[in-house]
Amino acid sequence: MPNLAERNKNEIEFIEQIFRASSSMLSNIPNIRSRQETAIKRVTELGFPQKSSEDWKYYDSQPILENFFTLDICEINKLDKEIIRKHRFPECSENLLVTVNGHFSKELSSTSLANKNISIIDFNDPDQLKTHPKEEEIINQHFAYKINQEESFFKACNTALMSNGFLLSVPDDTEIQETIQILHFSNESCFNQTRSLIHLGKNAKLKIIVSYIGLANSHFVNNAVVELILSEDACFKLDKIQDDTQQGILLYDLYARLMKNSNFEYNSLDLKANHSRDNIKVDLLEPGAHSDLSGFYILNKDRKAHNIIKVNHLTPNCTSNQLYKGIISDSARAEFNGEINVSEGANGTNATQLNKNLLLSNNAHIDSRPQLSILADDVKCSHGSTVGELDEDEIFYLLSRGIKKDDALAMLTLSFCEEIIQKVTIDSAKQHIRNLTLENLDTKIHTANTVHKLK
Amino acid sequence: MVETKSNSILENLNSQDYKYGFTTELETDSFPKGLSEEVISKISQIKNEPEFMLEFRLKAYKAFLKMSEPEWALLNYPKIDLQDVIYYSAPKKKTGKDSLDEVDPEILKTYEKLGIPIGEQKRLEGIAVDAIFDSVSVANTHKKALAEIGIIFCSISEAIQEHPDLIKKYIGSVVPHTDNYFAALNSAVFSDGTFIYIPANTKCPLELSTNFRINTKGSGQFERTLIICDNNSYVSYLEGCTAPAFDENQLHAAVVELVTLDNSEIKYSTVQNWYAGDENGKGGIYNFVTKRGKCAGKNSKISWTQVETGSAITWKYPSCILLGDNSIGEFYSVALTNNMQQADTGTKMIHIGKNTKSTIISKGISAGKSSNTYRGLVKMGERAKGARNYTQCDSMLIGSHCRASTVPYIEVEGDSNRVEHEASTSKISEEQLFYLQQRGISLESAIALIISGFCKDVFKELPGEFAAEANQLMSLKLENSVG
Numbered sequence: 045m046p047n048l049a050e051r052n053k054n055e056i057e058f059i060e061q062i063f064r065a066s067s068s069m070l071s072n073i074p075n076i077r078s079r080q081e082t083a084i085k086r087v088t089e090l091g092f093p094q095k096s097s098e099d100w101k102y103y104d105s106q107p108i109l110e111n112f113f114t115l116d117i118c119e120i121n122k123l124d125k126e127i128i129r130k131h132r133f134p135e136c137s138e139n140l141l142v143t144v145n146g147h148f149s150k151e152l153s154s155t156s157l158a159n160k161n162i163s164i165i166d167f168n169d170p171d172q173l174k175t176h177p178k179e180e181e182i183i184n185q186h187f188a189y190k191i192n193q194e195e196s197f198f199k200a201c202n203t204a205l206m207s208n209g210f211l212l213s214v215p216d217d218t219e220i221q222e223t224i225q226i227l228h229f230s231n232e233s234c235f236n237q238t239r240s241l242i243h244l245g246k247n248a249k250l251k252i253i254v255s256y257i258g259l260a261n262s263h264f265v266n267n268a269v270v271e272l273i274l275s276e277d278a279c280f281k282l283d284k285i286q287d288d289t290q291q292g293i294l295l296y297d298l299y300a301r302l303m304k305n306s307n308f309e310y311n312s313l314d315l316k317a318n319h320s321r322d323n324i325k326v327d328l329l330e331p332g333a334h335s336d337l338s339g340f341y342i343l344n345k346d347r348k349a350h351n352i353i354k355v356n357h358l359t360p361n362c363t364s365n366q367l368y369k370g371i372i373s374d375s376a377r378a379e380f381n382g383e384i385n386v387s388e389g390a391n392g393t394n395a396t397q398l399n400k401n402l403l404l405s406n407n408a409h410i411d412s413r414p415q416l417s418i419l420a421d422d423v424k425c426s427h428g429s430t431v432g433e434l435d436e437d438e439i440f441y442l443l444s445r446g447i448k449k450d451d452a453l454a455m456l457t458l459s460f461c462e463e464i465i466q467k468v469t470i471d472s473a474k475q476h477i478r479n480l481t482l483e484n485l486d487t488k489i490h491t492a493n494t495v496h497k498l499k
Numbered sequence: 500m501v502e503t504k505s506n507s508i509l510e511n512l513n514s515q516d517y518k519y520g521f522t523t524e525l526e527t528d529s530f531p532k533g534l535s536e537e538v539i540s541k542i543s544q545i546k547n548e549p550e551f552m553l554e555f556r557l558k559a560y561k562a563f564l565k566m567s568e569p570e571w572a573l574l575n576y577p578k579i580d581l582q583d584v585i586y587y588s589a590p591k592k593k594t595g596k597d598s599l600d601e602v603d604p605e606i607l608k609t610y611e612k613l614g615i616p617i618g619e620q621k622r623l624e625g626i627a628v629d630a631i632f633d634s635v636s637v638a639n640t641h642k643k644a645l646a647e648i649g650i651i652f653c654s655i656s657e658a659i660q661e662h663p664d665l666i667k668k669y670i671g672s673v674v675p676h677t678d679n680y681f682a683a684l685n686s687a688v689f690s691d692g693t694f695i696y697i698p699a700n701t702k703c704p705l706e707l708s709t710n711f712r713i714n715t716k717g718s719g720q721f722e723r724t725l726i727i728c729d730n731n732s733y734v735s736y737l738e739g740c741t742a743p744a745f746d747e748n749q750l751h752a753a754v755v756e757l758v759t760l761d762n763s764e765i766k767y768s769t770v771q772n773w774y775a776g777d778e779n780g781k782g783g784i785y786n787f788v789t790k791r792g793k794c795a796g797k798n799s800k801i802s803w804t805q806v807e808t809g810s811a812i813t814w815k816y817p818s819c820i821l822l823g824d825n826s827i828g829e830f831y832s833v834a835l836t837n838n839m840q841q842a843d844t845g846t847k848m849i850h851i852g853k854n855t856k857s858t859i860i861s862k863g864i865s866a867g868k869s870s871n872t873y874r875g876l877v878k879m880g881e882r883a884k885g886a887r888n889y890t891q892c893d894s895m896l897i898g899s900h901c902r903a904s905t906v907p908y909i910e911v912e913g914d915s916n917r918v919e920h921e922a923s924t925s926k927i928s929e930e931q932l933f934y935l936q937q938r939g940i941s942l943e944s945a946i947a948l949i950i951s952g953f954c955k956d957v958f959k960e961l962p963g964e965f966a967a968e969a970n971q972l973m974s975l976k977l978e979n980s981v982g
Binding site: 098388389391403404406407409412413414415420425426427428429430432433 | 571881894896897898899900901902903904905906907908909910911912913914915916917918919920921922923924925926
């Protein structure tokens with residue numbers, strides 16, 4: 045238990061507010077409720093994250109503390125359907141899930157999903173659970189897994205304060221062809237608790253593209269938690285596009301548990317928020333599991349992006365890759381903190397990790413920490429990290445071919461991130477990401493001409 | 500088939516005896532155990548130090564009292580009781596250093612056993628040696644010859660007496676007394692060490708070398724080394740460390756400071772072979788060392804080469820502060836851990852000047868139940884225009900109960916700086932073993948050959964005969980297992 049007397053006033057205030065707010069947020073579903081109560085205990089035990097902890101060394105959590113948001117959990121706000129139309133990708137118009145300020149909205153989501161053999165369960169609807177015993181079992185087993193040992197302060201906060209997140213479950217041997225889009229809107233200045241639990245049955249296949257979209261003009265914090273379980277032979281792909289406003293802070297916590305021969309692919313595209321912190325943890329629990337994590341962050345002004353990634357190889361013969369790339373300009377700052385942990389006996393592990401960064405200005409800053417911790421001898425692990433600027437030879441080559449300097453720079457920068465963008469499932473999303481990338485680059489580089497050429 | 504055989508060999512890893520584990524029976528002058536201001540004043544008094552040194556020590560002690568033991572390293576050991584350590588121990592017989600005849604023959608025998616050339620007959624070997632026995636320097640060879648060309652090579656106690664200006668100017672200038680817990684402790688209680696000053700425009704004609712030996716049971720060794728290389732000069736320095744095998748842990752907390760001025764270069768090599776404890780982790784040296792070099796001048800260079808094979812615990816990060824424009828920092832390391840040994844070692848390269856360059860090559864080998872961590876920092880500030888770093892840290896695991904970790908910190912600001920970092924972890928591949936064996940090479944020689952190849956990039960940086968010695972040492976440490 046941290047000594048609260050040593051903590052500053054804001055931190056104590058923050059925890060006390062959570063304490064007060066949580067009492068009114070307790071769920072009607074007993075199994076969720078009991079975990080929320082444990083989570084509140086955990087919040088006070090853990091205390092607000094301190095810089096002295098290795099995982100928070102480079103993260104400045106003061107902006108969250110400075111009380112520029114209210115802890116009042118916003119009621120579900122009305123949202124113009126037009127806005128949804130603007131943000132959904134045409135490929136997904138029939139497969140849409142919408143949350144507003146952390147509340148799952150059935151009205152705004154597509155109704156056709158139920159026909160596709162996917163169960164969507166609202167955590168705030170005890171009646172729905174009564175007719176879905178299988179889903180109830182999944183929630184009992186997997187919601188807020190091991191919350192009494194939870195190490196993440198913000199995840200514990202989310203569990204304590206969340207009201208209506210959702211469970212998305214795909215039954216055994218079901219392949220969902222279409223990509224499902226989930227839109228998380230924030231349109232109020234508040235501390236949103238977005239929560240979802242995704243469960244794939246044996247041999248199930250699913251692709252999801254998630255966008256975090258900020259609409260509020262004032263500051264807000266989106267505290268999102270995703271729990272993910274992939275059963276044997278399941279295959280899941282998740283693209284996360286972070287499209288918040290400049291006032292937004294996104295705290296994103298993903299915990300994936302992978303069973304035998306399952307396959308998990310994750311792409312994080314950090315394009316807009318004021319600052320974001322991705323906390324990704326993947327447990328490879330049974331042989332043959334594979335995880336592929338990649339990310340791309342483009343930062344300008346004084347924005348910040350933090351990627352904290354832990355891949356735990358707990359059994360033999362699992363494979364994992366991490367590839368994170370970043371472009372940092374102005375006085376922006378990025379952190380890559382990746383870990384590969386290979387447990388004793390996890391022989392046959394093959395794991396790679398690579399972080400590449402382009403610094404485009406003199407005040408741009410990167411802290412890169414690719415880490416390995418290995419307790420088995422029959423493994424292949426490698427990691428790498430590079431920091432640099434655009435290659436002069438490459439620029440010269442393009443100039444000598446008669447391409448204008450601005451265009452050359454834009455081409456090289458875009459091609460640097462294209463490797464990640466290509467991994468995104470949907471074509472219209474790819475183009476959307478390219479556009480946002482160019483918007484973020486120095487205006488000198490940003491010419492309509494280039495965008496056109498690159499198409 | 501090959502695997503079972505190599506496994507059974509690997510399991511025998513432990514049966515290796517430590518060659519340097521003998522004790523020398525000597526009468527010593529030792530302080531009673533314990534640390535206090537009084538003990539510090541007494542050390543200073545015995546050494547007949549000027550006032551400023553006592554002040555330095557007491558300032559450090561005050562800072563030390565406010566600090567707590569660092570816990571961030573990946574090391575697991577019971578808390579050290581600093582009141583249970585003898586802070587000063589010296590062989591009783593007064594030892595003059597002008598002639599070796601005055602050195603206690605027992606000590607000479609000890610060094611002979613260690614194979615250290617301090618005897619006059621070995622003068623031709625081209626190595627000048629300073630030998631440190633427990634807390635004091637007992638022998639120093641070639642001193643006169645070096646003095647003729649202006650090189651000062653003596654114990655730090657002597658330097659404090661004879662060159663107080665240099666000491667006052669440089670001591671604590673690279674590792675301040677407030678730097679960390681163990682550096683502060685060392686600043687307060689250090690007993691002896693080596694001092695080298697290379698005047699301007701001088702290339703030191705000999706390899707300079709110090710051999711450290713802890714002899715007394717329960718004593719700690721706190722030595723302090725200070726090397727200054729003036730403009731356009733060069734020196735290569737080698738330190739070796741051994742200790743007898745006791746079943747209780749002994750503390751070694753040293754501080755090494757290097758300063759290079761314009762266009763000068765220091766090459767610092769270490770072969771660390773402190774007693775590592777027995778196969779159950781009983782005994783052995785706790786090695787908590789702060790080593791740092793400052794490239795203060797333009798175009799200067801500091802190169803660290805270390806072969807770490809001993810110690811129960813190694814906590815050591817030889818670093819370079821690249822202050823001068825175009826200065827270069829290098830770090831080459833082989834760290835071998837076996838049985839219950841734990842090592843958390845690496846480097847820090849702080850790029851401040853323009854066009855500074857650094858190279859880090861680190862090879863970690865873990866066997867038995869040991870743990871081996873590389874922890875390194877590469878930092879480039881916005882002033883460091885055109886800075887470059889290349890890092891390669893490879894680990895090799897032998898057996899399935901050991902641990903290898905890599906914990907790099909890369910902090911870069913500014914668009915003209917470049918960092919490349921790569922690392923890999925692997926085991927000795929079956930194919931390589933098979934290939935060598937089918938050429939008629941025995942399994943053990945094959946493994947030794949592969950390990951020697953794995954470490955080649957580092958060994959080639961060691962001065963002449965020490966490379967061969969390092970190779971031998973590696974084989975010895977893994978005898979009955981890999982060679």
